Amino acid sequence: MKQFIIKVLVPITLIFTSINAQSSQTDSTPAVLMVLSSYGEKGDDGQLVKPGYEFDEMSKSYLVFKAAGVAVTFASPNGDEPIADKFDKNKTYNQAFLNDKQAVDSLGSTLKLSQVEPAKFNAVYVVGGKGPMFDLATNSAVKDIIRQVYENKGIVGAVCHGPAALLNVKLSNGDLLITDKRVSAFTNEEENAFTKKWQLPFLLADKLVENGANYQQDGLMLNQVSVDGRLITGQNPFSTTDAAKAVVAKLGLPVPQHIDFKDDRTIKLAEAFFNNRETAEQEFIANSERYDSMLLAMLGLYQAKHATRQIELDIGITLMELVQAKVNHPMLDTAIAKAYLDKSDTQTAIKLLQTSKAKFPDNEQIASLLLALSE
Known part of the structure; x- marks a missing residue:
């Protein structure tokens, strides 16, 4: 069933502090730019009226990167604190994130994508949720960041609906980034089963194929991570941890096997x-x-x-x-x-x-x- 099996390396025990200030990162600390959607919006009653980013995917990824000693910088189209889709604060990984004051403070003050200096990052990683389908799919700033990081021999990762940000990313030679590359993302079957509340502007799997991607998928809500060189993509929320671990492995760091949910x-x-x-x-x-x-x-x-x-x-x-x-x-x-x-x-x-x-x-x-x- 699997197109790729992510093999984790050896666990590490040291946990380094992650930071959200580009100026504080050192040359010896691998740096990941974690991109979140700014599309989310709540009404006066506190309920979502527009979908945002997926908190579970953010927290799982953050914990993997932190355990591996990676410096994480949060960024979004509008900066400040983006709005997440509804999530369960009692899940172990969300609790771990919310109990990390520095992480919470960093999330509350994301960089604007227009302020990001791509040369400072070894990887860019796009979190899913329905929000990216509405803003990151057409955001020129995130596409330029992705192009520059990739052309600087960096790693590009995305999970669930995060690969919407990869659409129409054009490299300097004129080629689309994902053409002829193995890519996974939320499937049409998963949209049919689970996307009820929001009317999406397009089907992500179809658009990826239109961009020339070699689209890979597993069964409904099963774990699928596709690795094609320095491009790493995960199918759904349950692919998040392994997608983040694959980024860590590509950075040349020991993969934290003890991060297991x-x-x-x-x-x-x-x-x-x-x-x-x-x-x-x-x-x-x-x-x-x-x-x-x-x-x-x-x-x-x-x-x-x-x-x-x-x-x-x-x-x-x-x-x-x-x-x-x-x-x-x-x-x-x-x-x-x-x-x-x-x-x-x-x-x-x-x-x-x-x-x-x-x-x-x-x-x-x-x-x-x-x-x-x-x-």
Whole structure:
């Protein structure tokens, strides 16, 4: 399934301080410019009226870079503090970032892209979220920064919708940066499954292909990182950590293997089911505390709901049934039954719903679906 496997090197234990002032960076400290969208906007009620950047992707990447001893400078089209999409402050990586006062202060005073001196950076890394589709996709300043960093033998990285910033980046020889290069980004299937609230101006995967990219993708919300020379791109939020680690490796630094998040492990376990179902199931049963059971269940639900291949439907059912044995949730029973109906296995669906109705007699969804199948 994988086009590329990111192999991490050796862990390090030293954690260096990251800074957000270009003048404070030294020649010996690798410097990464982390670019965020400025498109986000909130209404008077505090709710988003325009999408911003993805906080999870920012915090995960920052923690990887910090652990590797990289100096991080935040930048955005408008400068100051950009607005993030809704995020969970209690996630371990977000907590770690928010507890780092220097990191929070740096995020609150991002450089304007027009003020950035590209020669000071060894890499530029574009964080996703829906916002980049509206501003970074057409921002001339970020494209000039990307071109200069790349032509200075630096590294260009982007994750999820961040690769929108790579569109129409023209090198000095007239070639587009991503032409004939392996590139990953949020897939059309993922847009169809998860992009409901915002009307995007285009489909990112299609535009990348129009730019001549050799577009690479894995399954729905699975981890895919593509490395083509000094160009590194990740498919979705669960590709973030490995994308940042790939940047660290290209910088010639030891990759911090100890930076390892539960949700990323869970996605990789789900991928393992496609290769060896029995081994993956045994791993979950033996070490379930290492994984996010509800994330595994939701991934199974979406795999089954949006399956285009029989194996995706089968793995979706397997994941949901495996987790249901632990969480015992009526929504999962309904989703599993619908998946069996998609397999044209009505008898199994009815049997499951009958058992579920006995466990959850007041659940209207279960009763309604069972009634419809009994008529």
